[in-house]
Amino acid sequence: MDLDWEMLIRSNLANAHYSLWELYEGKGVAGDVVDALKDSPDHSPISSIALATARYVRGNCLRRLIGFADARASTSAAQAIGELRQSSELFQSLATELSIDSYGGIANTCEGGIVEAEVALGQSEPVDALERYVNALDTLRSLDDCPKGDLLESYGWWCIFGCNVALRHVADPRKLQHYMAIFTNKADEIANHLGNWALRERVFTMEFARRQRFADWTGVHTDWTIDQDDLQRMTGTMGRFPMFQKTGWEILRKAKIVREN
Numbered sequence: 001m002d003l004d005w006e007m008l009i010r011s012n013l014a015n016a017h018y019s020l021w022e023l024y025e026g027k028g029v030a031g032d033v034v035d036a037l038k039d040s041p042d043h044s045p046i047s048s049i050a051l052a053t054a055r056y057v058r059g060n061c062l063r064r065l066i067g068f069a070d071a072r073a074s075t076s077a078a079q080a081i082g083e084l085r086q087s088s089e090l091f092q093s094l095a096t097e098l099s100i101d102s103y104g105g106i107a108n109t110c111e112g113g114i115v116e117a118e119v120a121l122g123q124s125e126p127v128d129a130l131e132r133y134v135n136a137l138d139t140l141r142s143l144d145d146c147p148k149g150d151l152l153e154s155y156g157w158w159c160i161f162g163c164n165v166a167l168r169h170v171a172d173p174r175k176l177q178h179y180m181a182i183f184t185n186k187a188d189e190i191a192n193h194l195g196n197w198a199l200r201e202r203v204f205t206m207e208f209a210r211r212q213r214f215a216d217w218t219g220v221h222t223d224w225t226i227d228q229d230d231l232q233r234m235t236g237t238m239g240r241f242p243m244f245q246k247t248g249w250e251i252l253r254k255a256k257i258v259r260e261n
Contacts, residue, residue: 007033007050014057019198021243023061030058045098052090052103056110059083063113066120067164077120084110084117105150112136112158119165126169130179133162137186143193152190156199159187163206173217180210192233200233201241208247224255231257 011033017026033054037047062080066073088110095103115132118124136158139146146152159182166179184207191199215221226234238248 003036004044004046004050007037008046008053011050011053011057014054018057018061018064020241021064023064027058027061027065030054030061034058045094048090048094052087052094052106055083055087055090056106059087059110060113063117066117067168074121077117080117081114081121084113088114101147102150105152105154108151108154109157112154112161116161116164119169126165129165130162130170133158133165134179134182137182140186140190143189148194153194153196153199156187156190156194156196159183159190160199160202160206163187163202163209167206167209167213173214177210177214180206184210197237197240201237201244204234204237204251205244205247208251221254224251225258226251226255227258 010029014026014030014033017023017029031054033050037043037051037054040047043051059080059082062076062083065076066080088107091103091107091110095101095107112133115124115129119126119129136155140152140155143152162183163180166176166183170176170179184203187199187206188203190196191203211222211224234248234251238245
């Protein structure tokens with residue numbers, strides 16, 4: 001097999017691990033691709049895409065590892081910024097060179113992830129990051145007017161990054177509810193508009209976390225009503241993402257399911 005295509009396949013394998021929350025596997029496979037390509041003097045378009053994807057995956061695996069809040073969280077955040085910044089630059093160059101707008105959308109996802117990691121390192125104030133995420137959504141008032149694809153998807157991920165920042169850094173229950181409601185509602189809208197299962201998994205998980213945090217703070221458990229469409233999406237997400245199954249069952253046990261007549 002041609003080396004460039006092998007690296008592209010490996011970078012896509014790394015992305016599959018990342019999507020399934022197999023973070024160490026994704027980081028490891030992506031790292032092998034980066035190590036194989038980073039010092040190459042010449043890159044074909046295929047190897048450039050492979051390298052950009054591998055850095056995207058490694059950066060996002062490191063970004064997700066921030067949430068484990070162990071002694072390595074700061075190191076993970078700093079490394080995530082470096083990888084995501086390089087991935088963003090590579091994808092921006094590819095978007096221009098190959099006239100493929102979707103690569104600009106992936107670069108935008110990287111930029112949103114960088115903001116989350118900067119907050120974790122104390123390089124940005126949480127409230128500034130949250131307002132940046134909120135303000136970015138002003139351009140998405142009507143999803144029908146936005147091009148489908150990676151650019152629209154990137155704003156769904158900005159919503160998820162915003163949820164992460166809010167959950168880690170907002171101590172006021174009302175402010176947390178405010179930001180989380182904005183982000184989960186818009187991410188859900190984008191996920192359903194695109195039929196994006198990875199975003200749906202994050203939306204369900206973040207909404208569950210929001211309700212749990214509110215109950216922990218106030219002792220009040222809010223009702224969660226699920227209609228037939230929600231139930232289909234929930235079970236579809238559980239089938240696609242094994243790590244979500246425990247959360248999915250918790251939601252289904254507590255939720256009120258509205259059945260159609």
